Amino acid sequence: MSDPSAPPVLRMERVSKAYGATRALGDVSFDLRRGEVHALIGENGAGKSTMMKVLSGAVPPDSGRMTLEGRPYAPSGPLDGLRCGISMIYQELNLAPHLTVEENIMLGREVNTGGWLDRRTMRARVRETLEFVRHPEIAPDVPVRKLGVGARQVVEIARALLARSRILVMDEPTSSLSQEDSLRLFEIVRRLKEQDVSVIYISHFLEEVQKVADRYTVLRDGRNVGSGTMEGTGLDALIRLMVGQEVKEMFPRVPHGRGETVVALYGLKGTRMAAPVSLALDRGEILGIAGLVGSGRTEMLRTVFGLDELEGGALVVSGVETGKAAPWVRIGQGFGLLSEDRTGEGLALSLSLADNITLSRYAPYLRFGLLRLGRQEKAAGDWIARLKIKARGPLQKVLGLSGGNQQKVALARLLHQQAEVLLLDEPTRGIDVVSKAQIYEWIGELARDGKSVLFVSSYFPELLGVCDRIAVFHRGALIDVRETRDWDPAALMAAATVGRAGNG
């Protein structure tokens, strides 16, 4: 078990890392003791994943030093990190779905004599390891794709154990697990501790973190804002550390008023939604949707827009009940969706800015069925100027633009489309502060012009700064909707992470 006087297994000292002008980590120091579970918590973008990338060797730090078992540690890459005994278990599992459990666990470490596999030895080791993690029921010769998410995670852990890892990093391990699987995972974590394995446990679910972890470290804006022992530390204290002091001027507010209900969801349920959702959106309203990644917000937006199939409930648009509808029908009804996956879905990267901006509405440029390219180009040029998009011109491919400018192109398409109801999924993810402030202002202007906005975000300060009302999702269900003035940062964080709102 962890012993405070023993030297730490891992020590990070004043580690810094910047991506261009954005500082991801600033002078972060961190100790990990032998056989402890250390929780790493913080909001999205606080620097947790950058810190783990530095630890695993995926990115080199700009400055600072690390020691592992008292010796200097400077991994040349993820493989080097793994060789030094540090294993990562990511949210998206890194398994080959077609290979069997055994093949996955032994992948790259096959026991062999002169290239011939020693199946008997391998089978014995795999069984031994699966027994150790209390999952002997997992058959070694079943292809991994036939296993559930929980079992796959166990396979990953077994893989890390067979690699004789001394340090295990678990990134949001329970976010897609059932209650029962989560409890079994905690049991495995306890057994790992008994074997003197140290675990860095990253999770947004604070109650779970309290149960599992011995100590915690909170990151905010790339800095370590507090470490301590979990015993005797309350949820409130953790939330306060995560949220910190707010900068209000970041959010320019445009005065706007709310009108009649434009869109109403009555027990709306899509094929990928965990629970039905009821919600109403008014004309000229900005309605924030808070929650953790994977809490069901995106699935709701996609069901409304017709990208996911609707399987129950009703969607009432301007007083008219509508059933299943494809995206092109929803666009006709005035909807527009900004995808959270900018490069995978939001934009056609190999097409020009002009094509991307006008793709959802060509009508203004048609005459006798033919496009007037000059007009299309000019209109796109106007949007580029209006949204201050940095590009060589409307005919440049979107591929070469920076993330912030790409996001502006995606937004320009919704504006050009003249959508009345804008479904924005993480519209400010991964873009710089100046562009963010601009986007907040445009959202305000849209509301002033009588449009309605559903604003999904994992970054709660922006929801508190921009929205009229905020709804919170937790583990697939909408659990609370309130006027923004009735929320405060701590209550919002508590609702999203614990599943019940505090008293505000």
Next chain:
Amino acid sequence: MSGRPKANLQKALNVLGPFIGLLFVIAIFAFIPEVQGRFLRAANFKSVATQSVIVALGALGMTLIIISGGIDLSAASNIALASVIAAYAINAGAPPAVGLVLGVVVGGLVGLVNGTLITRLRLVPFIVTLGMMGIARGLAKWIAGNQKIDAPMTWVNELMAKSPRPGWLLMAPGIWVVIVFAVVMAILLRYTVFGRHVFAIGSNESTARLCGIRTNGTKILIYSVAGLFCGLAGVMEFSRLTVGDPTVAVGLELDIIAAVVIGGGSLSGGEGSILGSMIGVLIMSFLRNGCTMMGWPNYIQEIIIGVIIIVAVTLDRLRHRQES
């Protein structure tokens, strides 16, 4: 603004790239003394153009499919099937025009089935059209009773005649058909909503869906149009051979695909042009023509065309890397 002229030069090179390749191929044979005299004659150019008609018609449809991110392996089988249908109808006493239309329509139907299977069964185009390659070829052989179908000579057989009647046409009517449809398709791709949707689907199908494009309907239309072109190519094949031959054009789908790729089409979708594909067709035809005149054996031609495909695509990738 020193980047401007450079960007313009880049753009010019993109358009002219395949064209320069074509001139290069022609120049090589024009400077070889043994063939110079015969190669550079108008009659030879006309015969090269006539030999290109069938691949060119196939490439018009294939360009559409490849830009949309798909592939059609059944093109050549479809051409054979259409040629058999046209011969069968005319042989059975149908007016030549009816035979021609039937051939084209059957080609279109094969494309319609391709598109429907790809969208409804959510199968990749490679698999569906690989299956259709066998199905269409088998149907052609079945209908033809596994032999050639003779048909009486009609005006349809003059579509591919090297010296056309009336004489003012100058070239085989088939060549004019290709030119007209190439212009129509180029306009369709650049100046219509359908054309922009084809590019959008090939560039990123999810984005296309997000922007309200009816991706399934558009894809079915794409494969149907390509099928119609295969049907027309089949009629031209019948016109050239004067018989309906179910074993004709085996492997021709690869020539068609090669032409589109040499002309700048990307197998990952979102890129390609009609002009480029047509130049790609001519590059291959001139190479074959020149090699034959040199008296080089067939296998040398095959090796050279193989090298050309790899070189053309490599150059294309280098250009892309510079762009991004």
